[in-house]
Each structure stands twice: as C-alpha cells, then as structure tokens.
Amino acid sequence: MSNADAHSGITHSGIIGRPINRVGGPERVDGTYRYVGDIKIPNVLHTRLVHLDCGRARIHSVDTSAALQMPGVRAILSGKELPASVKRFGPANRDRPILAIDETTFHGEPVAIVAADTVWAAAQGAAAVVVDYQELPGIYTVEDALAPGAALVQDPALRPNSAYKETNILNEWKFGWGAVDSAEADLVVENDYTFPMMTQFAIEPFTYAVEPTSDGITVYSAIQHPNYLQRVIAEFLDMPLSRVRVIAPDPGGAFGGKQHAKFEPLLAYLALRIGRPLRLELTLEESFQAARRTSAQAHIRTGFQRNGTLVFQDVEINYLIGAYEDIAGRLVAKGSYAGGGGPYRIPNVRILARGVFSNTVPSTAMRGFGLPQMNWPVECQIDEAARELGIDPVELRMKNLPEYGEVFMPQDPPADGRWAETLRKGADAIGWGKPLPPGRGRGISMGLKLGPTTGASYAIVRLHGDGSATVLAGTSDMGQGARTVYTQIAAHELGLSPQRIMVVMGDTQGVPFDLQTSASRSAVFMGNAVLRACRDVARQVQELAAEHYKADAVIVEPGTVEVGGQRKTFDQVMTDRFSKVKGEVIGSGSARAEYDETHPLNGRPAFYEVTCTAVEIEVDKETGVMVFHKLVTVADVGRALNSQHVAMQDDGGAIQGLGHTVMEQYFMDDRGRVRNLGALDYRIPTTMDTPRELISLHVENGDGPGPYGAKGAAEGGILAVSPAVAAAVCAATGAMIRELPLTPQRIWEALHT
Amino acid sequence: MAGQLIPITLTVNGTTCRSEVPPHLTLLEFLRDTLNLTGSKRCCGEGECGACTAIMNGEAVNTCLILAAEADGSDLITVEGLSAMPYGARLQQTFLDQGAVQCGFCTPGMVVAAQYLLMNNPDPTPDEIREGLSGNLCRCTGYARIVEAVMGAAGDE
Ligand code: FES
Numbered sequence: 011m012s013n014a015d016a017h018s019g020i021t022h023s024g025i026i027g028r029p030i031n032r033v034g035g036p037e038r039v040d041g042t043y044r045y046v047g048d049i050k051i052p053n054v055l056h057t058r059l060v061h062l063d064c065g066r067a068r069i070h071s072v073d074t075s076a077a078l079q080m081p082g083v084r085a086i087l088s089g090k091e092l093p094a095s096v097k098r099f100g101p102a103n104r105d106r107p108i109l110a111i112d113e114t115t116f117h118g119e120p121v122a123i124v125a126a127d128t129v130w131a132a133a134q135g136a137a138a139v140v141v142d143y144q145e146l147p148g149i150y151t152v153e154d155a156l157a158p159g160a161a162l163v164q165d166p167a168l169r170p171n172s173a174y175k176e177t178n179i180l181n182e183w184k185f186g187w188g189a190v191d192s193a194e195a196d197l198v199v200e201n202d203y204t205f206p207m208m209t210q211f212a213i214e215p216f217t218y219a220v221e222p223t224s225d226g227i228t229v230y231s232a233i234q235h236p237n238y239l240q241r242v243i244a245e246f247l248d249m250p251l252s253r254v255r256v257i258a259p260d261p262g263g264a265f266g267g268k269q270h271a272k273f274e275p276l277l278a279y280l281a282l283r284i285g286r287p288l289r290l291e292l293t294l295e296e297s298f299q300a301a302r303r304t305s306a307q308a309h310i311r312t313g314f315q316r317n318g319t320l321v322f323q324d325v326e327i328n329y330l331i332g333a334y335e336d337i338a339g340r341l342v343a344k345g346s347y348a349g350g351g352g353p354y355r356i357p358n359v360r361i362l363a364r365g366v367f368s369n370t371v372p373s374t375a376m377r378g379f380g381l382p383q384m385n386w387p388v389e390c391q392i393d394e395a396a397r398e399l400g401i402d403p404v405e406l407r408m409k410n411l412p413e414y415g416e417v418f419m420p421q422d423p424p425a426d427g428r429w430a431e432t433l434r435k436g437a438d439a440i441g442w443g444k445p446l447p448p449g450r451g452r453g454i455s456m457g458l459k460l461g462p463t464t465g466a467s468y469a470i471v472r473l474h475g476d477g478s479a480t481v482l483a484g485t486s487d488m489g490q491g492a493r494t495v496y497t498q499i500a501a502h503e504l505g506l507s508p509q510r511i512m513v514v515m516g517d518t519q520g521v522p523f524d525l526q527t528s529a530s531r532s533a534v535f536m537g538n539a540v541l542r543a544c545r546d547v548a549r550q551v552q553e554l555a556a557e558h559y560k561a562d563a564v565i566v567e568p569g570t571v572e573v574g575g576q577r578k579t580f581d582q583v584m585t586d587r588f589s590k591v592k593g594e595v596i597g598s599g600s601a602r603a604e605y606d607e608t609h610p611l612n613g614r615p616a617f618y619e620v621t622c623t624a625v626e627i628e629v630d631k632e633t634g635v636m637v638f639h640k641l642v643t644v645a646d647v648g649r650a651l652n653s654q655h656v657a658m659q660d661d662g663g664a665i666q667g668l669g670h671t672v673m674e675q676y677f678m679d680d681r682g683r684v685r686n687l688g689a690l691d692y693r694i695p696t697t698m699d700t701p702r703e704l705i706s707l708h709v710e711n712g713d714g715p716g717p718y719g720a721k722g723a724a725e726g727g728i729l730a731v732s733p734a735v736a737a738a739v740c741a742a743t744g745a746m747i748r749e750l751p752l753t754p755q756r757i758w759e760a761l762h763t
Numbered sequence: 764m765a766g767q768l769i770p771i772t773l774t775v776n777g778t779t780c781r782s783e784v785p786p787h788l789t790l791l792e793f794l795r796d797t798l799n800l801t802g803s804k805r806c807c808g809e810g811e812c813g814a815c816t817a818i819m820n821g822e823a824v825n826t827c828l829i830l831a832a833e834a835d836g837s838d839l840i841t842v843e844g845l846s847a848m849p850y851g852a853r854l855q856q857t858f859l860d861q862g863a864v865q866c867g868f869c870t871p872g873m874v875v876a877a878q879y880l881l882m883n884n885p886d887p888t889p890d891e892i893r894e895g896l897s898g899n900l901c902r903c904t905g906y907a908r909i910v911e912a913v914m915g916a917a918g919d920e
C-alpha cells in the first residue's frame with residue numbers, strides 16, 4: 011500500500027467501518043469523565059452575571075456598593091467602569107464588548123459580573139447590584155429592522171468599512187447563475203416561509219474558568235474550536251499565542267453553539283485584573299440567552315416545466331441575527347449559496363440573502379449552518395409543484411438530480427455522489443407509494459450542504475517504544491465520535507488494537523493546530539491528517555527496521571514490514587529497537603483547503619453532504635396533534651469509518667430537526683424578552699416524541715476525499731426533516747403550512763379556519 | 764447570610780457521609796461540590812432534564828430539587844455507585860454497545876433512571892421505557908438507541 015495516497019480504497023484489517031464502541035464511552039456511563047464543569051481549580055472565585063429584564067436599555071449607572079458589602083463578595087466589574095482600552099472581541103468582526111457599556115443590546119446581555127467565594131455568594135451579590143436604566147424600544151423582527159428610518163442596532167463606528175453601516179443590514183449576498191428573468195416556466199410556485207428562533211440546547215450549559223499563571227493564562231472552555239479561542243484571547247489580551255493555553259474538555263453537546271468565544275474574554279480580563287482564577291457556570295436560562303440559531307424568512311419563486319423539470323429558482327432570504335456579527339457573515343453566505351439550488355440541476359438561480367441585525371439573543375452556528383433555513387422553502391416548493399403538476403414527488407426529484415460527475419453549480423465541483431441512490435433508498439425504506447391507513451401521510455425530502463470550504467488540520471502520531479501509540483488531534487469530540495474514528499484510522503494504519511491507542515485532544519499547549527470542529531470536517535480533514543501522520547510513522551518504522559536488522563525493509567501491509575524475508579509488526583520492530591535504548595517514532599500529517607478568491611465563498615467545498623429524509627406520520631384532525639410512525643434518514647457518506655457512529659449522528663440530527671419542525675421556538679414579547687427560557691417552557695423532543703421507528707441508513711461508494719473514501723457526516727440528518735414532515739402533513743390532511751414549527755395549534759388552525 | 768450550618772448524615776453508594784451544610788445547598792451541589800461526586804450533572808436545575816437523577820431511598824429523584832438538608836438520613840445511589848446495583852453494569856454495557864452515548868452529558872442521569880425503571884419493571888415494553896425515561900432529556904442521540912439499550916439490559920439479573 012502506498013504511503014502517499016490518502017484516498018486509496020478500503021483495506022483489509024477489518025477495523026475501518028466496523029461499529030466499534032465509542033472511544034470515551036466507559037467514562038461517560040460511569041460518570042467519571044471530567045467535563046469542564048467538573049474540573050476543580052484551587053483558590054477559584056465563582057462569578058455571576060448581572061442582566062436586565064428587557065430587550066434593550068440605556069444604562070445610567072451601576073451601583074455596586076451594597077453588593078460589595080455582601081459576605082463573600084470579592085470583586086465586581088461593571089461595563090460602566092471598563093477602561094476604554096479594553097478591546098471588543100468577535101470571531102469575524104470585533105464588535106462585542108465584554109460587558110454592556112452604555113446600552114444593553116439584547117435580553118440577557120450582562121451589565122456587570124460579581125466574583126465571590128461561593129456560587130451562592132456571587133448570586134446574592136449579583137442580586138444586590140443596583141442598575142439605574144431606562145428601557146428603550148428595540149428591533150426584534152426583520153420588518154422592524156428593515157423599516158425606513160429604523161433605529162440602528164449597531165453603532166456604525168463598529169464597522170466603519172461596511173457599505174451597510176447606516177442600516178441594520180450586516181451584508182447582502184447575491185449569488186446565482188443563468189438568467190432568471192428570461193427563463194420560461196409552465197408553472198411558477200411563489201410563497202413565503204419562516205424558520206423560528208430556536209436554540210442549540212446542549213445538555214451541558216455554558217461553563218468557563220480562567221486561571222492566570224506566572225507565564226500566561228489558562229482558559230478552560232468546552233469550546234469546539236480551541237485554537238480559534240486561543241487566538242481570540244491572545245488578541246484580546248495582547249499576549250503571544252504560546253502564552254495562552256486553552257484546555258477544552260470534550261463538550262457535553264455543542265451543535266455549533268460552542269464554536270466561538272462568549273464569556274471567556276470577560277473572565278480573562280477580570281481574572282488578570284484581580285489576580286485570581288475565576289469560574290462561571292451559566293444557568294440553562296442564561297445559556298438560552300447566550301446562543302441561538304439564526305431565524306429566517308424567505309420569499310421564493312420556483313419555475314418548472316410541465317414535465318417537472320426545474321427551470322429557475324429565485325429566492326430572497328433574510329436571516330435575523332443578533333446585535334453582534336459573530337459568525338453570521340459566513341453562515342448567511344454559505345447557507346444561502348448552497349441551499350438556493352439544493353442538490354438539483356437548476357439552470358437559472360438568483361439568490362439574495364441578507365443578515366439582519368436585531369436586539370435579540372446572539373445568533374451563531376448550529377448544525378446545518380444556515381442550510382435548514384434555506385432547505386425548508388426550497389424543498390417545500392418542489393412538493394407544491396409535484397401536487398400542482400400531478401407528478402410523484404420522488405419522481406420529480408429524481409428527474410432533477412444531477413448525474414454522478416455532472417456540474418450542477420457552475421463554480422463548484424461536480425456532483426460527487428450517486429444521489430438518486432440516496433433518494434431511492436429513502437423512498438424504499440419508507441414504503442413510498444404503498445397504501446396507508448386513513449389519517450396518515452408520507453413525506454420525503456432531500457438536503458445538500460456544502461462541505462468545508464476552508465480547513466487546516468495538523469496531527470501528530472507518536473508510536474511509543476512498546477508499540478502503543480498516542481494520537482494528538484485538535485478536534486473537539488462533542489459526541490460525534492472523533493476519538494473513535496481516529497483510533498480506528500491509527501489502529502488500521504499501525505496494525506494495533508484500538509486498546510493500545512490513546513487520542514489526546516483539547517489542550518492547545520500540546521496538541522497541534524486545528525482550524526475548527528465544524529462543517530462535518532473532522533473525519534475528512536483531521537482524518538486525513540491523522541492518516542498521513544500514521545503513514546509518516548510507517549515510513550520511519552520502515553527505515554528504522556532496515557537500519558536495526560541491517561536488511562531491506564518493505565511495508566507489506568499496514569502495520570507490518572518485511573525485513574530480511576521475515577514479517578514483523580510495527581510493535582515488534584519498536585520493542586526490538588527500543589528495549590535497550592529508549593525512544594519513539596513521531597509522525598506528523600496535515601490537511602488543508604486552499605483559499606480561492608475566484609469562488610463566491612473563497613473556497614470550493616471539499617465534498618457535498620447529501621441526505622434524504624422520509625417520514626410517515628399521522629395527524630389527529632380534531633387536535634392537530636401529530637404522531638410519528640417512522641423516520642428514515644439516508645446519508646451519502648462516501649465511506650462510513652464507523653457504521654454505527656454514522657447512524658448515531660443521523661439519528662440525532664433527525665430528532666433535532668424534528669424539534670425545530672414541530673415544537674421548538676422562542677416566544678418573545680414586545681419588549682424583546684424571551685418568555686420561555688429554560689427547559690420547562692421550551693420543549694425539545696423527549697423519548698415520547700421519538701418516532702416509533704427511527705432508521706438511519708447510508709450510501710457508501712468510497713467516493714469522498716477523506717480517509718478510505720469517506721465524506722463528512724453528522725449534519726445532513728437535520729437538513730431535510732422539516733419539508734418532509736410538512737409534505738406528510740399535507741398528504742395526511744391537505745393542509746400546507748409554511749411557518750415552522752408545525753405545532754398542533756398551527757395544524758388545527760390550518761384545518762379549521 | 765448563609766444562615767447556620769445544618770448537620771446531616773446520609774449514605775451515598777454504601778458509604779456513610781457526615782457533613783454540615785448551609786440551608787440553601789441542593790443535594791446536587793452537595794454531591795458535586797462537597798463530596799466531589801461529579802457524575803451527577805446539572806443542566807436545568809429545575810427538575811426538567813433528569814441529568815442529576817439519583818436513587819434516594821429506592822425512588823428516582825432529581826437531586827437539583829432536593830436540599831442537602833432534606834436528604835439527612837437517606838440512602839442514596841448515584842451513577843458512581845451504579846455498577847454495584849442489579850442491572851447497573853449491564854446497563855452501562857448495553858448503552859455502549861447500542862451506541863446510546865454521544866456527548867454523554869445526559870448519560871449518568873439516563874442510566875440511573877434506567878436502573879430505577881428496571882428495578883421496578885424488569886421486563887418493560889419499549890413504550891414503558893419511553894414513559895419511564897420521559898423526564899430525561901438527551902439532545903444528541905434521538906433516544907431510539909437508549910430505548911434499545913434498556914431493552915437489552917432488561918430481564919432477570
Ligand atoms: S438538573 Fe436536575 S432535573 Fe435538570
């Protein structure tokens with residue numbers, strides 16, 4: 011097997027693809043895994059944030075005198091007293107202050123932080139801080155934000171170079187090809203769709219700690235991108251990267267909500283100022299105020315020929331973001347660009363997408379990264395056309411799917427999968443076309459997400475003197491199973507049992523750089539980096555064997571060399587070589603995506619993540635309540651490195667998608683306050699909401715750019731749930747609803763009014 | 764402000780613990796911060812997610828809703844003591860084998876709730892499992908594999 015080719019076909023050790031159990035699982039079932047909140051730091055002070063009960067306010071003064079007298083309270087910092095030299099931060103534009111200074115810009119933005127000996131004392135202190143403020147009208151909807159003369163959410167001085175700085179528009183993106191206006195269609199479907207404001211709701215709430223050290227600072231955060239956070243903190247504090255250590259234990263769920271810095275800069279500033287380590291654990295309610303998915307409203311016109319051929323897509327979509335940019339620029343661009351066409355061949359496409367500032371909870375990434383918002387209208391339109399034209403929805407989709415290798419977006423790679431196979435598999439698994447009892451309906455939908463367009467992953471593999479190995483990889487394993495997959499790659503390449511391999515992540519002091527854990531990149535980018543590092547090790551072991559046994563050595567299969575006519579495992583070579591003189595072999599590998607300024611997204615996607623979702627549901631017409639009988643997800647993953655892990659991801663993505671499809675949404679009052687913060691009033695799916703049958707299948711043609719032909723996975727499962735369910739509701743009841751979530755109330759109203 | 768300390772004695776996973784606790788301290792905080800048993804997790808802090816589930820005097824409870832002082836005299840099993848319980852070790856294994864663990868943050872509460880369920884109903888139907896675990900939120904798995912895992916651990920010990 012060649013050392014150079016990371017993409018060569020499946021191999022025979024049998025470990026690749028096998029559903030080995032989650033690496034890191036045992037310490038999760040016995041409660042010994044230490045999440046960030048389980049780490050004890052000596053001498054730490056506990057902190058609590060002070061916020062106001064309104065969407066937007068002018069802060070007149072913050073009186074901390076009474077609070078400072080409370081027992082156990084050690085320090086209080088308010089935005090009012092922040093020196094002007096304290097920088098703002100943000101992953102794209104540095105537009106966010108660590109505390110609200112003169113105005114709060116959303117419900118939950120902190121105006122002060124209290125540090126005390128105990129959590130209780132900090133809470134008492136926070137309650138005793140007196141803020142004199144005046145509530146101001148805020149911008150809470152797309153309509154408010156875009157109204158002529160609307161108040162500005164963001165100070166233009168924070169983005170002096172933006173053409174939109176005198177508006178509430180972050181930016182406007184125009185994508186497309188062909189000529190929509192002159193395209194001739196037999197049928198034009200035109201509708202409005204909305205996607206709700208909802209939250210990631212990782213079961214682990216946001217928790218942070220910061221410890222000043224004699225030579226720098228250590229930040230503890232369950233962050234998806236430790237190296238990104240390291241850079242944000244280094245820039246914020248004017249410290250070299252080497253002095254900023256980020257310790258990032260595996261997150262207890264993240265889903266995009268934990269990609270970027272939130273309160274780490276605040277803690278870092280205060281910790282340095284008072285010279286004490288600090289810890290902050292948000293309540294679940296505060297976590298709801300710290301991150302949400304971007305909501306959206308779309309107006310869409312889709313043109314078809316009588317035979318079902320797609321002629322044009324014309325979309326205008328407004329994504330409502332918070333008061334700070336966070337990662338919204340990227341999200342709106344990437345989400346709308348790929349979503350506008352979906353996985354279909356459409357000759358004429360015009361997309362106008364905006365990010366729109368508002369005085370709402372900061373919006374950030376969430377599984378699907380802007381795509382579920384776009385895929386919702388795009389796929390619903392196809393079903394509507396199918397109904398109008400009298401064509402079966404599966405056949406209509408089949409007709410418009412590109413062939414393998416066909417260019418379907420002019421500036422992007424050709425179709426890299428057999429997507430008709432994906433659709434067919436979904437249709438078969440749901441029993442498409444078979445008779446159903448009354449009251450039931452089926453729906454089917456597809457989704458396409460661009461894989462990562464950027465990437466830089468570095469891995470180090472150390473083969474120790476006893477033949478065991480340590481893999482250093484900067485991915486965050488937030489449940490997707492990266493530890494497992496890297497273990498499998500190393501086990502295969504080095505000929506070791508998984509038990510002899512340790513994957514180390516989440517500490518910037520020892521683990522090499524990884525750009526981020528997002529965009530379903532980690533199997534492909536870090537996977538390739540790990541694989542290349544293993545092959546670098548293999549090359550060195552080969553040399554070492556030749557030297558040690560003084561004979562020609564060749565690698566005959568992964569983990570085995572033939573030397574002087576004898577086969578030896580790496581394990582044997584290492585123990586022979588290093589039993590007397592100690593030592594180890596260190597290999598490194600990397601994988602990058604190159605910047606491409608000619609592409610609308612400055613980079614071509616590494617792969618396409620294509621999924622089919624199919625559902626069978628039943629609606630009680632008297633109550634509008636829906637029962638899920640079956641949900642099928644089919645994902646084209648190129649090669650499943652661990653078949654069970656892939657299915658686990660698709661199960662989870664599907665049920666998260668079911669959440670925003672049928673129940674999840676923030677309720678905001680006209681003062682911009684979210685009224686359903688927390689688990690009591692914001693419902694996510696429970697065991698009672700899971701479909702009676704939840705099936706996750708995949709298509710494997712070994713055609714991805716990752717190890718052994720893998721593509722990314724784990725986001726696809728969420729993309730196509732909403733349109734599939736809406737189509738099923740329509741099939742069961744005749745009601746087509748274009749506003750998510752499809753609550754019993756909405757369904758009932760659609761049927762009875 | 765913290766009021767006077769209240770002496771308590773309770774058994775946690777078979778070990779007797781004596782302590783003096785402030786009146787506001789929850790049982791969950793006592794477990795996590797005082798005893799350093801951090802397996803029980805805090806998510807909602809209001810009895811809605813089940814991440815903090817323990818078995819107290821034979822009943823499944825949300826430890827975030829109980830004051831440490833109220834637990835005086837009780838017999839408590841947390842995830843750290845689960846493997847010594849009937850079904851405990853088996854549940855831990857079936858959770859791993861069925862792929863019912865992703866991020867794992869809900870898992871301690873989930874396996875303890877499952878232990879309680881099987882103690883009271885050794886042969887549950889899938890619907891009974893769904894009902895029994897409906898107070899435990901998981902954001903990662905979609906639950907189907909969790910139900911499978913509990914099915915797999917059911918039956919006579
Ligand atoms: S933390 Fe106790 S039920 Fe949620």
Ligand code: FES
Nearest residue numbers: 867869901902903
């Ligand atoms: S495994 Fe992550 S919340 Fe259940």
